[in-house]
Amino acid sequence: MSRRVRLLLLACAGPGFLAVLVIGLRGLPDFGDFHGAYGLLVDRIEPSLRHATDLVTALNFDLRAFDTLGEEFILFASVAGVALLLRHLRDVDEELDRRRTREDHSFAGASDSLRVMSLILIPLLVSLGVYLVLHGALTPGGGFQAGVVCAAGPLSVLLAGRYLALKRAAPEWALEAVDSLGAAAYALIGLGGLIFAGIYLKNFLPYGSSGHLLSAGMMPLNSIAVGIEVTGAFLLTWTEFLDQDLLAQRGRL
Amino acid sequence: MTGLQAAALLVVVVTGTAVALLSDPLRQTLVLAIFGFALTLLFFVFQAPDVALSELVVSGVGLPVIILAALRKVAQQSARRERQEEPEE
Amino acid sequence: MAFAPYAAAAWLFVIGLYGVVCSQNLLRTVLSLTVVQSATYLVLLGVGYRHGGKAPIVADISTHSKLVDPVTQVLVLTDIVIEATVTALLLALVVQAHKRFGSVDPARLRTLRH
Numbered sequence: 001m002s003r004r005v006r007l008l009l010l011a012c013a014g015p016g017f018l019a020v021l022v023i024g025l026r027g028l029p030d031f032g033d034f035h036g037a038y039g040l041l042v043d044r045i046e047p048s049l050r051h052a053t054d055l056v057t058a059l060n061f062d063l064r065a066f067d068t069l070g071e072e073f074i075l076f077a078s079v080a081g082v083a084l085l086l087r088h089l090r091d092v093d094e095e096l097d098r099r100r101t102r103e104d105h106s107f108a109g110a111s112d113s114l115r116v117m118s119l120i121l122i123p124l125l126v127s128l129g130v131y132l133v134l135h136g137a138l139t140p141g142g143g144f145q146a147g148v149v150c151a152a153g154p155l156s157v158l159l160a161g162r163y164l165a166l167k168r169a170a171p172e173w174a175l176e177a178v179d180s181l182g183a184a185a186y187a188l189i190g191l192g193g194l195i196f197a198g199i200y201l202k203n204f205l206p207y208g209s210s211g212h213l214l215s216a217g218m219m220p221l222n223s224i225a226v227g228i229e230v231t232g233a234f235l236l237t238w239t240e241f242l243d244q245d246l247l248a249q250r251g252r253l
Numbered sequence: 254m255t256g257l258q259a260a261a262l263l264v265v266v267v268t269g270t271a272v273a274l275l276s277d278p279l280r281q282t283l284v285l286a287i288f289g290f291a292l293t294l295l296f297f298v299f300q301a302p303d304v305a306l307s308e309l310v311v312s313g314v315g316l317p318v319i320i321l322a323a324l325r326k327v328a329q330q331s332a333r334r335e336r337q338e339e340p341e342e
Numbered sequence: 343m344a345f346a347p348y349a350a351a352a353w354l355f356v357i358g359l360y361g362v363v364c365s366q367n368l369l370r371t372v373l374s375l376t377v378v379q380s381a382t383y384l385v386l387l388g389v390g391y392r393h394g395g396k397a398p399i400v401a402d403i404s405t406h407s408k409l410v411d412p413v414t415q416v417l418v419l420t421d422i423v424i425e426a427t428v429t430a431l432l433l434a435l436v437v438q439a440h441k442r443f444g445s446v447d448p449a450r451l452r453t454l455r456h
Binding site for chain 2: 054056057132140141142144145148149151152155234237238241242
């Protein structure tokens, strides 16, 4: 439908929708005036219950772990959808390109300093990502954030232009394997809860002492599983869109 | 509500309006990165550091790369389509 | 002043919706959708905030201090990462539509007519 019809529809339906929105938001308590019982309960009992000091990660991977399972599989499904949509395109395009000249897949303006900087950035980013994953239950962090930071490591090499001698270091089948491994690991750790504690996704490992790295039961394991999955998912999405294998180059090096 | 929170909210509203009203996707992407950074600051002064970290990495690195790659793919396809149509004329 | 975050969220929702409706480029539609999503984050975090509350990390403060609600933060946190990949899926659809129909103008897309 044309733009004018769309705007007309918005003008007709808009005021009614806006009225409902304002009435709904007015019914909320004042900003800062918090009454929720669940949140207060978690604040009070969680640190002694699970020995985790980061309440948000504790909720994410332990108390509300089932929601995270669902969210994780939304991520998995979206990435599968992206791969499905773009791979067929890529095979057709590659065929057309091969009949003509060979397209150069390098980026203009990639200098030596950029390559060196990307080399320095990879270990920094990956170690930051690993730190965030392992300390998820202790300080702000956790699997989701750390996964994206870890995935930014190989991306900095890709953005530096001319590739290094690490040819085919992250081919597609490896990224798919990493993504699926993370997703499956999370679901299987939940099975451990079913076997040892009678409830799926219940925390069945010993809790340790609060503030130490090996504490809070299975939260670090869940965090690592999600971190692996998010890394694989983002790298796979980027390579699908950028139309080439990470760290590899067709033709000359 | 503290002054810092009000200021952060104002910046978020202004950049969000800019993202929605721009018409060129490339410019929108750049303003989207700034919008994400403003949201990060807002989440931080709302006492939510985990959320701020998540928003920072996603809207600083994750989303702009995807959008720019999609823009490039669309431009590539347009160029390819034009090349195919030329010999037929 | 107590209503400010919710008013900001409502404004972002409406302006993002306007950007979605009046866009002539499907890529612009997808990016305006991101603004609509961030309105929901504002509402969720605004609901969970407590005056004088601190961040819900008890590593270095007493466990009995006043904390901000962590449950709404959990909802927003996973939501941010997931919406990035859902936006990627939408962009893949746009790329596929462009390949099929030759244009990113939503008014020029035809349904499966031929």
